[in-house]
Amino acid sequence: MLNFKVNEERCIRCGKCITDCPPMCISMQEGDFPVIQDENRCLRCQHCLAVCPTGAISILDLDPDNSIELKYELPTAHSMETLIKGRRSVRKYKKKALETKTITKLLETAWHAPTGTNAQAVLFTATTTAEATEELRKEIYSKLGKLLTDSDFDENDMRFKYLQMAYGAYTNHDVDVILRGAPHILIASAPKTIPLPKEDCIIALTTFDLLAQSMGVGTLWDGMLKWCVDDFFPELAHKLGVPEDHEIGYSMVFGHPSIQYRRTVQRAATEMNLVNRF
Structure with a gap:
């Protein structure tokens, strides 16, 4: 009703x-x-x-x-421009976990992101403690070691090259390239039966990303994590609680950044296709 x-x-x-x-x-x-x-x-x-x-x-x-009245606290065009141009992919994190209420605030707000046909079916799966993320990290590299040893990979498979590099960095230099030492991971998934599951997830994560940056929380879009939990070790997604009938749109890591950027970068000229007559 x-x-x-x-x-x-x-x-x-x-x-x-x-x-x-x-x-x-x-x-x-x-x-x-x-x-x-x-x-x-x-x-x-x-x-x-x-x-x-x-x-x-x-x-x-x-x-x-x-409801919140929209006449209050709307960002200016300049502040939005600064946020968009100033966001950085963070690859260095403090080991301290975020407060659960901060994670919940981020997820509850990001869930307001638009979805195709207003499906509102995106599921956020996040680790709330650094300990849980550390256990996931160990299991990823353990499984990755067996995968790279036992499997007959196509040497031209780009995923193989990146994961092989990541495994070498972790085992030889104790450098975590996959999760970047972040205290939290975030996976966005949605039922495969809705019209646009992948796109809805990416829109939701983009919303999370910008909000996180505005709150001083660092983020990194993590394709290698998605390869691990989606392509190679789906049992990890199941263990994290991602439903089997869901499609994983993408994944992130996030947490307190251990570095602070001071200014925006300067990109090349924007590629535009402006059509004024059709």
Whole structure:
């Protein structure tokens, strides 16, 4: 049940909830208040709740007064530009773990990222302690050693070359190239049955990445970790609690950075394809 309700004392009958409804399932007869005629068409996107200027719309038993008003604390274009241009891939971390409430805040906020058809099905799997991550690290390298010894790899397989390099760095120099010594890992997965599982995961991780940077938390998009838990050792994903019917979109490591960057870098000219006539 949607439990779509209109506070008649607040509603000014402006029609914004009707005009902004993506599946156009809200209507209003002259002199009446907005109603949803066909609940099966509703995407549960809450656009009606968000667009109402007086907070008159409630849906899914959600109180509009519990939402954050968007007139407060929106970042400026300059601050967003600085965040986007100033984010760095962090490869050096303090061994201290983040507080669980910080991890939860990051994940709860990042989960608001857009999803195809409003599926809202992304699952975040994260280690909350440095000890759990260390156990995963040890198991990855243990399995990797056996894999590189026992398997007949295609020498032209790029994954083989990178993982072989990582294993050598770890065993010969105690340098962790795969997890970079980070205290936490993050895997985004989604059911294979939804329209865009991989894309939804990457959008969610991008949102997490930018929010983390704004909170002083370092991140690194970790393709080698994804190879390990997705391509070569799926039993690790299962042990971490990733459902078997999920597709892993990508993975990250994160934590307190042990370095601080002081300025943005200067990229080459942006590649653009600007079409002004078709």
